[in-house]
Amino acid sequence: MRRLLRNTSGVSVIEFAIVTPFILSIALYGIEVAYMNAVDMKLSEIALSLADNASRIGQTDNSVVTPTVSETDINEVMRGAQEQAAGLEFATRGKIILTSLERDSATGKQYIRWQRCYGRLGRQSAYGNDSTRNGLNGTALAGMGSGTTKITAGAGSAVMFVEVYYQYEGLLGTTFVRNPVMRKEGAFLIRDNRNLTPGVTGTGGSYPCT
Structure with missing residues (x-):
């Protein structure tokens, strides 16, 4: 027993075996947090890019007729958002809600003229819809945006407002995070004159909000 207590030939191996789980846990936690931040930034980019692209609809139209949406x-703009979300399984774990926020010429109220959605995650807009809760029907709409100062549309103009929801799944499951539903917003004022009266024209829409 005395010889065993004096024997130090395996001390480094034992110390390494004791410390390794702690070091590995810290490293894996760092990787998880870095990945979560990367996904969060990607969602923010999707929201801003989609709102920007939607605000430019009709900008290159050279006809004498004021363009419509x-x-x-x-x-096309929704397809661009899908390309940005490649690799995130967004069709099943995400939801994009694109809203045209406008000002009613008769009442001066803010209201939702139309909405289009992509993704099967069970989420609805935090602000309303384009039918029963559009600001003219149901509760009055002060504006959109999660901050204290709401975003509003001016007379004869519109704001393209985007909400992005995503069910995050950690690289290591729920070991370090609880897999929250992430939420991002983006908004851009339309860039050029646009005929808002008819709402959305044409047929073949692939992104109804259900």
Whole structure:
């Protein structure tokens, strides 16, 4: 027993075996947090890019007729958002809600003219819909945006407002995080004159909000 107590030939191996689980846990936690931040930034980019692209619809139209928003236009900008979300399984774990926030010329109220959605995650807009809760029907809409100062549309203009929801799944499951539903918003004022009266024109829309 005395010889065993004096024997130090395996001390380094034992110390390494004791410390390794702690070091490994810290490293894996760092990787998980870094991945979560990367996903969070990607969602923010999707929200801002989609709102920006939607605000530019009709900007390159050289005809003398003021352009409208068509179902084809919406299909194109939504397709761009899907490309940005590649690798996130967004179709099943996410939800994008694109809203046209406008000002009613008769009442001066803010209201939702139309909405289009992508993704099967069970989420609805935090602000309303384009039918029973559009600001003219149901509760009055002060504006949109999660901050204290709400975003509003001016007379004869519109704001393209985007909400992005995503069910996060950690690289290591729920070992370090509880897999929250992430939420991001983006908004851009339309860039050029746009005929808002008809709402969305054309047929073949692939992104109804259900």
